[in-house]
Amino acid sequence: MAEQALKGIRAFLLRRQGRKRLTAADVVTYLYLLAGVGVMFGPVVWLVMSSFKSQASLYNFPPTFFPYRQETVTLPGYAEPLALYDITFADGTTRRLAQVSRVGIAARMIDPADPEGGLLDVNLREIQDRKPVQSVFFDTTNYSGGVESFPFVNYLKNSVVVTVLATLLTLLINSMAAFGLSKYRYRGRDAIFLVMISTLMVPISVILIPAFLVITQVGWVNNLWGVIIPGAATPTGVFLLRQYMLTLPDELLESARIDGASEWRIYWQIVLPLAAPALAVLTIFSVMWRWNDFLWPLIVLNHSELFTLQVGLNAFQGALNVQWHYILAMTVLTLLPITIVFALLQRYITSGIATTGMK
Amino acid sequence: MTMRRAEPRRKKRRMNELLERALFRPYAALMTLVEVVIDPIQRLIGQRRMGYFFVLPNLLVFGIFILFPMLLNFYYGFTAGNSILPQNREFVGTANLEALFNCTDFANPNTCQHDRFWRAVGNTSGFVVFQVGIMVIFALITALALNRDIRARGFFRGVFFYPVLLSPVVVALIWKWMLQPEGIFNGVLVSTGLERMDFLTDPTQARLWVIIVSVWAQMGFHTLILLAGLQSIPKELYEAAWMDGAGAWRSFRSVTLPLLMPTMVVVLVLSLIRAVQVFDQVYVLTTGGPGTATLYMVQYIFQTAFDRRDFGVAAAASLVLAVVLLFLTLFQLRLGRTSEIA
Structure with missing residues (x-):
């Protein structure tokens, strides 16, 4: 039975298109890729596992993979639940006992199977071993407590507002500009395009100070618009969309004009739907940029009620350097949305990025 | 390969149709509404100049928040002082560099x-x-x-x-x-x-x-x-x-x-x-x-x-x-x- 199952697994693993045999190179490839799964997912899995450990067991060293909980038993006559231990006595016998109290090396224990038998005095020096009875238990108090001491919902709301509005705005003004730069002839067009393209590689880190000055003058310090607007005119997006729109035939636009369509109608009813693949790629990028943005919101937002998740999480870990149990849970909650989106759209995201090759 | 993918592809197409109906209708309604504002602009400036109109919003944001700061950065680099306001800064030439x-x-x-x-x-x-x-x-x-x-x-x-x-x-x-x-x-x-x-x-x-x-x-x-x-x-x-x-x-x-x-x-x-x-x-x-x-x-x-x-x-x-x-x-x-x- 087991042999048959093993054969099945073997056949499944070795089966390939074209029914070729597995070569040594294939084995090395699979080993490398499986190791890659461990390296890439391992840290995240470890984070998730840790986030379910109770505050006390989080600091057990060396750490365990699964979160554990000390097993307890409630006995009549005792208000508090008693911790269970497996005690191996000097003569080699092992008994499961509940600890009533302990002072130094002297523990008073009771047999939960025979509570009438009375208290046993156990000298911890005279026994061979004393192991706490533990079972795997996913403790969610880090999450409930974390959400209470960390305004997660508020930060999440800010992050969602910034990401959604900024992405919509980026898509709108970038596609309009790309349309204007690819389908019209007018003086200064090429100059405008060149100036935009030449700033393609200018990161926000290079213009931090003057950009911050502009924000103060506009009055957008401590205002989500100060995070949303400045990044909306991304040259990358204009470039990507323009290159795509250049491939759309001009005859299509001409015939629409002959049919009496206005320029705005041509833009939204013909050009935008046809540019959908490029728009999809830009959407993915924009969401990624905005959700993960850190430096610019860190500068623009000083009031904690306006923090985005990234800035809030950083402030949280800086302020409460020892509160790892909350930080871990909040980190899991922060990476959850993007993980779900990725799990659903993995194929589109990876192929979209592979075809345009930029970030 | 194509045989294996045929079924999910059909399912995907149905999904796309559904998405399209849910997304495209509000989008079309919104854009038609915007048309009421923008078509007069076209009548005003003429069809050939609409290129400027389409580039304008992006160009404004780009100019104010990227291009202008880039140029202003030089000014900061050549002035000193603790004030971020340009008028309160003192010109020091290449002293910072x-x-x-x-x-x-x-x-x-x-x-x-x-x-x-x-x-x-x-x-x-x-x-x-x-x-x-x-x-x-x-x-x-x-x-x-x-x-x-x-x-x-x-x-x-x-x-x-x-x-x-x-x-x-x-x-x-x-x-x-x-x-x-x-x-x-x-x-x-x-x-x-x-x-x-x-x-x-x-x-x-x-x-x-x-x-x-x-x-x-x-x-x-x-x-x-x-x-x-x-x-x-x-x-x-x-x-x-x-x-x-x-x-x-x-x-x-x-x-x-x-x-x-x-x-x-x-x-x-x-x-x-x-x-x-x-x-x-x-x-x-x-x-x-x-x-x-x-x-x-x-x-x-x-x-x-x-x-x-x-x-x-x-x-x-x-x-x-x-x-x-x-x-x-x-x-x-x-x-x-x-x-x-x-």
């Missing part, structure tokens, strides 16, 4: 007036060389592995890409938790009978881990680009090489490498440009420490400007950074042109 470059011995940051700047420059150079080198090598190996005829390629591709999506803050916290003194790495070391290590408090170790973490976080992106490059190499070339008696290594060296070169250049320059700007992950992971061991240029600019309010020196430093980035970009354009000819 001169102060940055005021070193008796450039190899030794201690002899510089702004020693932190030169430490940041040194650290950034080291980071760029090792991070880009290690990352490109692993990205290439991974892309080659993913380009083979293997099962579950989509899954593996996704696995390597996943960390790219995580925010720098999340990435830093994940690793900070593992690298902390009581973390899993020290746990493994102690359980195998080895000594504990100071991952983030020893300067050399901290530099090493900053590199490892950023390779972990960014490798998948470059792997995808290299994979796309590999897949664009025509299969016939490999068949021809095989017919000519070329082995695996020979066909890798004579077919894969030369044809992948343009993609490699793109990956190399993109990762160089990103590496020069390293900031957020490291800021959360080590805050530049221990001491100044992982202090990089962007953090130097950020702290000089917003903690010390020395906007002049910070702007001068960002001009230096801009020159480095400009050089890298030109380098890319040049290489791109030569590889096109080749």
Whole structure:
């Protein structure tokens, strides 16, 4: 039975298109890729596992993979639940006992199977071993407590507002500009395009100070618009969309004009739907940029009620350097949305990025 | 292959139709509404000038928040004072730049007036060389592995890409938790009978881990680009090489490498440009420490400007950074042109 199952697994693993045999190179490839799964997912899995450990067991060293909980038993006559231990006595016998109290090396224990038998005095020096009875238990108090001491919902709301509005705005003004730069002839067009393209590689880190000055003058310090607007005119997006729109035939636009369509109608009813693949790629990028943005919101937002998740999480870990149990849970909650989106759209995201090759 | 995919494809088409109906109708209604405002504009300025109209919103935002600050940055670089308001700043010429470059011995940051700047420059150079080198090598190996005829390629591709999506803050916290003194790495070391290590408090170790973490976080992106490059190499070339008696290594060296070169250049320059700007992950992971061991240029600019309010020196430093980035970009354009000819 087991042999048959093993054969099945073997056949499944070795089966390939074209029914070729597995070569040594294939084995090395699979080993490398499986190791890659461990390296890439391992840290995240470890984070998730840790986030379910109770505050006390989080600091057990060396750490365990699964979160554990000390097993307890409630006995009549005792208000508090008693911790269970497996005690191996000097003569080699092992008994499961509940600890009533302990002072130094002297523990008073009771047999939960025979509570009438009375208290046993156990000298911890005279026994061979004393192991706490533990079972795997996913403790969610880090999450409930974390959400209470960390305004997660508020930060999440800010992050969602910034990401959604900024992405919509980026898509709108970038596609309009790309349309204007690819389908019209007018003086200064090429100059405008060149100036935009030449700033393609200018990161926000290079213009931090003057950009911050502009924000103060506009009055957008401590205002989500100060995070949303400045990044909306991304040259990358204009470039990507323009290159795509250049491939759309001009005859299509001409015939629409002959049919009496206005320029705005041509833009939204013909050009935008046809540019959908490029728009999809830009959407993915924009969401990624905005959700993960850190430096610019860190500068623009000083009031904690306006923090985005990234800035809030950083402030949280800086302020409460020892509160790892909350930080871990909040980190899991922060990476959850993007993980779900990725799990659903993995194929589109990876192929979209592979075809345009930029970030 | 096509047979196997037929069923999901049909399902996908139904999904798309549904999505289209849910999204397109409100979109069309909204755009028709906007039309009422915009069509009079067209009547006013004429159809030929509508190009200006379409470019305008993007151009305004771009001009105010990117182009104008870029020009203003020069002004800051050549003025001094603690005020961010341009009218309250005093013109000092190249004094800020001169102060940055005021070193008796450039190899030794201690002899510089702004020693932190030169430490940041040194650290950034080291980071760029090792991070880009290690990352490109692993990205290439991974892309080659993913380009083979293997099962579950989509899954593996996704696995390597996943960390790219995580925010720098999340990435830093994940690793900070593992690298902390009581973390899993020290746990493994102690359980195998080895000594504990100071991952983030020893300067050399901290530099090493900053590199490892950023390779972990960014490798998948470059792997995808290299994979796309590999897949664009025509299969016939490999068949021809095989017919000519070329082995695996020979066909890798004579077919894969030369044809992948343009993609490699793109990956190399993109990762160089990103590496020069390293900031957020490291800021959360080590805050530049221990001491100044992982202090990089962007953090130097950020702290000089917003903690010390020395906007002049910070702007001068960002001009230096801009020159480095400009050089890298030109380098890319040049290489791109030569590889096109080749």
